[in-house]
Amino acid sequence: MRNIVFEFKEGLLIAFRALRANKIRSALTMLGIFIGITVVVLMSTAIKGIDNSFQKGISALGSDVLYISKWQWFSNDDWWTMRNRKNIDMAEFEKFKNLAKLPLAIAPTTNSRRTVKYKDRRVESVFLNGSTSEYVKTTNFTFEHGRFYSDIESNSSRHVAIIGSEIAKSLFPRGDAMDKTIKIGGVNFKIIGVLSEQGSVILGPFNPDNQVFIPIGTIFKNFESRHGRTITINVRAINPGMVAETKDEAEGIMRKVRGLRHNEVNDFSINQQEALMDQYNSVVGVIQIAGLFITGLSLFVGAIGIMNIMFVSVRERTREIGIRKAIGAKRRTILIQFLLESSTICLIGGTIGLLAAVILSMVVNQFIPTSVQVDVVIIALVVSLMTGVLAGIAPAYMAAKLDPVEALRYE
Amino acid sequence: MNIINIEHISKVYHLGIEEVHALRDISLRIDKNEYLAIMGPSGSGKSTLMNMLGCLDTPTSGIYDFNGQSVSTMSDNELAKIRNKEIGFVFQTFNLLPRSDALHNVELPLVYAGLPYAERRERAKQTLIDVGLGDRIHHKPNELSGGQRQRVAIARALVSNPSIILADEPTGNLDSKIGEEIMQLFEEIHSKGNTIILVTHEEYIAEHAARIIRLKDGLVEKDEIGSRGNIQKPKVATE
Numbered sequence: 001m002r003n004i005v006f007e008f009k010e011g012l013l014i015a016f017r018a019l020r021a022n023k024i025r026s027a028l029t030m031l032g033i034f035i036g037i038t039v040v041v042l043m044s045t046a047i048k049g050i051d052n053s054f055q056k057g058i059s060a061l062g063s064d065v066l067y068i069s070k071w072q073w074f075s076n077d078d079w080w081t082m083r084n085r086k087n088i089d090m091a092e093f094e095k096f097k098n099l100a101k102l103p104l105a106i107a108p109t110t111n112s113r114r115t116v117k118y119k120d121r122r123v124e125s126v127f128l129n130g131s132t133s134e135y136v137k138t139t140n141f142t143f144e145h146g147r148f149y150s151d152i153e154s155n156s157s158r159h160v161a162i163i164g165s166e167i168a169k170s171l172f173p174r175g176d177a178m179d180k181t182i183k184i185g186g187v188n189f190k191i192i193g194v195l196s197e198q199g200s201v202i203l204g205p206f207n208p209d210n211q212v213f214i215p216i217g218t219i220f221k222n223f224e225s226r227h228g229r230t231i232t233i234n235v236r237a238i239n240p241g242m243v244a245e246t247k248d249e250a251e252g253i254m255r256k257v258r259g260l261r262h263n264e265v266n267d268f269s270i271n272q273q274e275a276l277m278d279q280y281n282s283v284v285g286v287i288q289i290a291g292l293f294i295t296g297l298s299l300f301v302g303a304i305g306i307m308n309i310m311f312v313s314v315r316e317r318t319r320e321i322g323i324r325k326a327i328g329a330k331r332r333t334i335l336i337q338f339l340l341e342s343s344t345i346c347l348i349g350g351t352i353g354l355l356a357a358v359i360l361s362m363v364v365n366q367f368i369p370t371s372v373q374v375d376v377v378i379i380a381l382v383v384s385l386m387t388g389v390l391a392g393i394a395p396a397y398m399a400a401k402l403d404p405v406e407a408l409r410y411e
Numbered sequence: 412m413n414i415i416n417i418e419h420i421s422k423v424y425h426l427g428i429e430e431v432h433a434l435r436d437i438s439l440r441i442d443k444n445e446y447l448a449i450m451g452p453s454g455s456g457k458s459t460l461m462n463m464l465g466c467l468d469t470p471t472s473g474i475y476d477f478n479g480q481s482v483s484t485m486s487d488n489e490l491a492k493i494r495n496k497e498i499g500f501v502f503q504t505f506n507l508l509p510r511s512d513a514l515h516n517v518e519l520p521l522v523y524a525g526l527p528y529a530e531r532r533e534r535a536k537q538t539l540i541d542v543g544l545g546d547r548i549h550h551k552p553n554e555l556s557g558g559q560r561q562r563v564a565i566a567r568a569l570v571s572n573p574s575i576i577l578a579d580e581p582t583g584n585l586d587s588k589i590g591e592e593i594m595q596l597f598e599e600i601h602s603k604g605n606t607i608i609l610v611t612h613e614e615y616i617a618e619h620a621a622r623i624i625r626l627k628d629g630l631v632e633k634d635e636i637g638s639r640g641n642i643q644k645p646k647v648a649t650e
Binding site for chain 1: 462465467468487488491492494495496500502506507508510511519520522523524525567571
């Protein structure tokens with residue numbers, strides 16, 4: 001054991017000596033690994049960043065919320081079948097609400113898109129969410145200022161609005177949104193609440209930060225027809241453990257409300273965040289694998305470069321290997337020497353690549369919240385070391401098994 | 412006491428379908444503190460014999476005992492160990508590591524022997540002083556003259572106190588004056604009790620040795636006492 005440690009130490013010294021002796025070549029070889037590690041680290045960091053913000057966004061939807069809707073999310077079923085389903089209307093919602101015992105909260109939602117204006121500031125095509133006062137209980141919203149609309153306000157369809165943090169930033173850069181009157185699609189609404197930041201950029205218009213929340217009645221009164229428009233019933237279970245039971249109950253009640261016979265299929269769908277998650281995972285999974293594969297290729301090219309250089313180096317130093325063997329270097333000693341040389345190149349290149357990736361990820365962080373994690377750092381270093389060992393093994397083996405007589409004769 | 416005992420060794424190379432008998436049947440005994448020259452024209456097998464003696468190669472058949480150990484059956488690693496501890500090589504082309512200074516070159520056998528840094532540095536330095544290069548220890552080979560390079564090589568051969576010094580045409584790349592100085596150095600080394608085996612095709616170089624073995628076509632043609640043999644009184648090998 002002490003022998004091996006000694007040989008590693010000596011091998012390392014010899015490797016450094018060899019790298020110093022061929023500065024330009026060593027640097028160029030390192031460049032291959034440097035680029036490889038940089039892009040792989042950046043890619044995995046970016047993927048992680050996107051993933052994190054999506055997870056955060058999705059969890060804003062709540063894992064314990066069911067969405068009863070005419071449409072099934074991410075379904076492969078025939079679009080026409082769903083399109084021909086009966087719309088869910090407010091009457092059905094009322095019946096549902098009266099029959100459901102398990103849920104923590106039940107709220108009907110519908111939506112529209114309108115331009116929101118305050119004085120000369122405006123945001124186009126804002127996602128308007130219309131619901132009842134119970135809606136807030138189906139979310140995990142936190143408020144920067146004010147409150148959600150009350151039962152009375154929603155029942156009497158008052159012109160009150162709660163705005164998301166992004167909307168607030170756009171219309172009221174100074175943060176004085178409370179009690180201001182804004183125009184939504186030309187109709188006056190009074191701001192009674194401002195949400196603090198909830199979701200993430202990934203969700204786009206579904207991000208609550210980009211939405212305005214108003215009583216459902218005001219949507220029907222001002223923006224959308226009550227007829228020909230389907231609503232979604234948001235149902236929140238008491239706790240995540242009760243989701244399955246709540247879902248079973250909801251299905252039974254909806255079938256009852258719809259008057260379906262036992263042999264008729266559901267003419268509605270009960271959606272969950274899970275479906276969104278599954279969809280996301282299947283899409284992003286592919287992107288992740290493809291991304292890492294493509295960037296991994298550049299690392300692979302770097303490894304081939306190392307292997308190439310090591311072969312050249314072994315050939316160039318055939319005589320040196322012969323000398324070393326003649327004066328007592330064992331096969332193992334030569335093998336270790338060349339393996340250490342390629343590993344050192346890779347480890348140095350990888351470390352520099354990692355530093356570059358950390359710096360670049362700070363730039364990327366301006367667009368996607370991301371940072372290089374410790375596990376990525378460790379993996380990157382291990383990968384570069386492994387690359388060095390794998391790329392070096394064939395040349396090192398070739399060097400180790402050289403016949404000393406032949407090697408000494410080599411010109 | 413025999414250091415080297417060779418009995419009926421042969422070496423056959425296969426070049427394609429052709430068999431080359433580099434050594435046919437050679438028997439040889441070499442004693443401690445002998446000064447021996449191996450001579451012969453090119454193709455006589457002297458390089459092969461030298462590789463064999465230096466444990467760089469193993470015979471196709473026959474027995475080779477080195478200090479009582481059977482070399483003919485040794486593995487690569489055991490051969491490396493023998494080369495490291497028992498044999499000091501001096502080559503015609505010096506064979507120094509070009510990018511390392513004299514000290515590192517001389518120290519190298521001790522590195523492979525596993526000696527700690529301080530000790531091997533000290534020994535390498537002392538050996539360089541012994542061969543007259545005390546003021547050149549940090550020079551690289553390309554900063555040294557031919558004679559100096561060969562002195563570094565000799566220091567490297569001596570540093571691990573080997574049983575034999577094996578010199579292959581040590582003056583072949585040097586002019587005659589420098590060559591003579593190197594031969595003087597070998598005499599000094601020999602007089603300190605070392606065993607020296609010299610491979611050469613130059614008569615006047617072989618003259619330095621006490622015993623001259625002449626090879627021809629892979630066989631020992633003559634095993635004779637050199638002009639200085641009377642001083643050294645070598646034991647003639649039994650064949």
